[in-house]
Amino acid sequence: MTAADTIAALATAFGSAGVGIVRVSGPQARAIGETLAGQALKPRHALHAHLRDAAGEVLDDAVVLYFQAPHSYTGEDVLELQAHGNPALLNAILRECRRLGARDARPGEFTERAFLNDKLDLAQAEAVADLISAQSEAAARAARRSLDGVFSQRCEAVAEQLVHARVYVEAALDFPDEEIDFLAAPEIRNLLDRCHADLARLRAEAEQGKRLMDGLHVVIVGAPNAGKSSLLNALAGSDRAIVTEIAGTTRDVLRETVQVDGLWLTLVDTAGLRETEDRVENEGIRRARGELDKADLILAVLDDSQPGHNALADELRVASGSVLWLHNKADLSGHAIARETRDDGVHLWLSAKHGDGLAALKQELARAAGLGEAGTGAFSARARHLEALDLAAAHLEQAMGLCNQAQAELAAEELRLAHDAVGSITGTMDADALLGRIFGSFCIGK
């Protein structure tokens, strides 16, 4: 399907650069290119030509590429003009494209056309935007995997199971006398159980993928003087926070965005938790506790040279994020740099001041952020996908209960809704309502 109108936009970032690319897609793309270049275009040939305006003035010399429908990014005729990366010049080329019949593309419109022409499904189209905006190599790789269809295939596998279940339950409707036997059969139970487990696994992986895209929100808490600010500085690789031997040095919440081994982390340093009469410090402590709920991961810092009751353990029992226990000042306590898994989570011994054990900490951070052991396997995902998977799981659970009660008609409806929810991720179902929301967040020219 080719749209009636032809769109044009700058495909490279706006600003001075060696090369700037104007992209054109639609039925007039070829004619526009041939007029500007003054010669015929062959598909997939790099033509070096002078681009001229209506008066015959040379705008620039450029490499002109023409991709014939459907073998192009959008599935339509596409023209790429690779000119010098000067904003004024590129604007002039765009003006000529408009004069020759193109209109300015809306944000994400090229990718929207690719979706409409079945070049990409919806999750892949979103992965294009995620790839462009990925803040780290790990995130970019995950987006690349989603763009390659890894996430979509996983969704389709679950959708396939739901189709089987639907067929089975709908068949039960056709044999009302045997409905109860149908729904109580082990086949359908096993099928629904398997589907439920697969959905849960996919949800967990998608959440990791989302975390990888968003970066990890890490909150550092602990008693005064435990070495929280020292830890922030060690991870940031520079003295961002004030460190002194005085307990109660940090009084406000300090946020630093740092990249650790290719991962983006928002590190939040907080005031040491303790009972105090100091009003300013108390406000800092109140804010520190407020940060806990927003954490993907809590770094609970203990002073290993000051053993005693771990008051932090009581404090963190209420917090939602997962906790990593850091026994700091191992250089003073003499404890070996080590890692232990205990009931309350992973414990690491380290020295923020001297940098010992930091490598192991970075590994734990990578794991928490969604990177596998070898840093592979993850795919990118978004909040929208998680919502859809949650919705699918809720409907599936309803259906499972209804099957147990031999309510075939209601179970069939719940399975349809679960199927719809999974389908909304790749856009095989109910896609139209989502288009505006998804493509509206793209940059123009993509």
Ligand SMILES: Nc1nc2c(ncn2[C@@H]2O[C@H](COP(=O)(O)OP(=O)(O)OP(=O)(O)O)[C@@H](O)[C@H]2O)c(=O)[nH]1
């Ligand atoms: N020997 C040793 N000293 C450390 C280590 N980490 C921090 N310190 C020292 O402990 C003192 C307190 O460090 P900070 O990083 O300011 O501690 P904090 O937890 O931020 O303290 P508050 O902001 O007061 O809550 C400083 O004198 C640091 O140099 C460590 O691993 N080994």
Ligand SMILES: [Mg+2]
């Ligand atoms: Mg501090």
